[in-house]
Amino acid sequence: MEHFDNIYNRACERKGGEQAISGLLGTSVSNQQIAEYDDSRILSAFTKKVFQSGFVWRVVENKWSEFERLFFNFEIEKVLMMPDELLEKRASDPAIIRNAKKVMTIRDNALMMHDVQVEHQTSFAKWLADWPSSEITQLWLYLKKHGSRLGGNTGPYALRALGKDTFLLTQDIEAYFRSQKLIEGGLTSLRNLKIIQNCFNTWQQESNYDLQSISQLIAYGVGDNYVGMQGPHE
Structure with missing residues (x-):
């Protein structure tokens, strides 16, 4: 090499x-800065990259305030309480990108983050900050395995958007x-x-x-x- x-x-x-x-x-950005993020910010970044994958990024960006409104600003606890019926209703709302499968990933990824919070007794943001960049591809694989639609370049692009070194x-x-x-x-x-x-x-x-x-x-x-x-x- x-x-x-x-x-x-x-x-x-x-x-x-x-x-x-x-x-x-x-x-x-520094790991200390990432550790101070609210977990809702991370779920928002994951969701944005899921919707931007294979789509026009600018359109998603323009609709993002409506995504935030319809999904409770991506607060983990509130998203986890959304039943299938409500998610299906949100998926048909013209204010956002109408893609039912991608909408379902919001709750799925909130659940992944909640599981990390419970298992490690810390915020997802702190867990993410502590993950060494020298093993960043292992983080990619974790997101692919435990998250929803975070494989391929979607997970890495979301990490880059959050400032995680990758x-x-x-x-x-x-x-x-x-x-x-x-x-x-x-x-x-x-x-x-x-x-x-x-x-x-x-x-x-x-x-x-x-x-x-x-x-x-x-x-x-x-x-x-x-x-x-x-x-x-x-």
Whole structure:
């Protein structure tokens, strides 16, 4: 695998130098900040990404205040008390995106979060904050297994929206790992996830950048990403 310096220098060459790169990189938030979130904020983020998956993100964003109104601002306890009949009624409301299966995920994911609260005797936010980024793919797998429609890129994108430090397996990131012959076969096989996680952990140790920034730097050095071009990478 490449040393981080090669990844960084390539991104700088393509995007106009170190100053330009520094202005392009996003930042995650501290675990302390995440621990202070209200759990309703997390359920909201999960729900938004579920509805944005395969849909026009802007439309979901424009309707979000109605989602909040109809689902009690995503307060876990209130959502858990919603019977099937009420969820079905909400799913037919034109004020939101009318997708019954996705609406049902709201209560399902509230239940997942409640189970974590009970098992660990803490808020979901604190549990999430305590999860080490060095094992972020294991968190992805947890959300996929125990949550509803949080597999694929949906869970990771929700974590990124919350500020949890994570890389993303975008097309550019996949292209990089395949071009370097680091992975083969299915992108999200357990073997490949372990390889990818180990690579990111090594680059983090070499650079002190967070996973999000490393992910972006890799993407900026792939394909047609040159000065003035904003691709689909991050």
